[in-house]
Amino acid sequence: MNLLVTGGAGFIGRWVVKRLLEDGHQVWVLDDLSNGREMNLEEYRNHPNFAFVHGDIKDEVVLEQLFQNQFDICYHLGASINVQDSIDDPRTTFQNDAVGTFFVLEQCRKHQVKIVFMSTCMVYDRCQEEKGITETHPIKPASPYAGAKIAGENMVLSYSFAYNLPAVVIRPFNTFGPYQKSSGEGGVVAIFLDKKARGETLTIYGDGTQTRDLLYVEDCARFVVEAGYSDKVNGHIVNAGLGKDISINNLARLIVGDENRMKHVCHIHPQSEIQKLLSNSEKAKELLGWEPKVSLEEGIRLTEKWMVENSETNRAEEEEPGDERGDIR
Incomplete structure (x- = not known):
């Protein structure tokens, strides 16, 4: 397939790109390098199926040109991710995580490209049950970062329902590696x-x-990638964590x-x-056959x-x- 990964030079994005290339796809990365690093993708610079575009998800001209490549899936990982930064400067976080997501969504709608939206476990209220947090657990936007992500989630799901756009919201828990x-x-x-x-x-x-x-990054990347491959999760919110x-x-x-x-x-x-924070990932297991390894x-x-x-x-x-x-x- 022909795939786009926004934020592909970031920590998780780098591992998603690796997995997609290993699966034999053509992979395009859009990243403004405000948080991502070029060194994360250095080993793929000369890969025949890899292309990097230095650009901003809020630049509609760049997006319009990029989406001429007729993507099958857009893995939308590009975002501002720091809680304290969002408290100090909520405008930047909202512009990137909510407005930027809207611009990406518009291109996905126009070209009928499935979108996998990377959200966060930080949208949840604290866990009070030993079974862990399911996707129906109460949310609590305790920071502008969480609030912007919830806004992005709602827009993605609205496009799924209003336009029948293939879309999934994923909420990985705290990833490391x-x-x-x-x-x-x-x-x-x-x-x-x-x-x-x-x-x-x-x-x-x-x-x-x-x-x-704490979820190991290769397990997280496998979850992200498979959420794109499967139609079973379209229109859903899905967690992934170690449990x-x-x-x-x-x-x-x-x-x-x-x-x-x-x-x-x-x-x-x-x-x-x-x-x-404790994840219940039964839905990922049921719909994707995914479990941490x-x-x-x-x-x-x-x-x-x-x-x-x-x-x-x-x-x-x-x-x-x-x-x-x-x-x-």
Whole structure:
């Protein structure tokens, strides 16, 4: 097939591109590199089925030209993803995540291209049941980031119903793995591993009892890709997670193994914290036959191995020193 991945130079986008190329498709990436990195796609630069376009999802001229390529599926991952950034500058997040999504949707409608919309588990209210969060769980837009994503979700589903456009909303839980940034609001696993390698203290926001369901990135990418391949999920919202949660305190212990290297600090945005996140992915299993394959421990081992092997290159790409936050994507 001929496929478009917006945000394909980002962390998850890079792994989605990898999977699609391995499946033999022609893959186009649109990314403005505001969050993504060219190094994420370096190995595909000369791939015969790969094309990269440096552009903005809000640029309707670029989109109009790009969609002349008659895509079969648009994997729409391009977005602003940082919670604190959305609190400090809600306009940018809304423009990218809601307005940008509208412009992409219009092209998908015009050319009848299926859209896979990458949302986030951050739209949910806290989990209060041991069975985990299902797709019918209450939502709570506790940050402009979550609010913009909910707006994007509703637009995507409205196009599915109003125009019979093939569309699916996916809500992966907190994803981690190789190529994730260890700076700014990067993933907590990457940040903790980076601090461990540097011999630094792992600082934890709040009391560290907040929990996250941590999904290894290759499992996430497989879920994203298969949501595009299947017609069974059209018109649906679908979760994906490991199905086990861990507190940030216990994650720090698992990674560094030394209580003396853990320090708690005041949370920078406690109003947007979700205390417990635990995915129920039964719907993904039922409709896609998808289940996670990589355990948290194995995922951490693979991520640490990659970070050690690529430490110089990866750190050169980081723009600022990191801190870990409990609201990772």
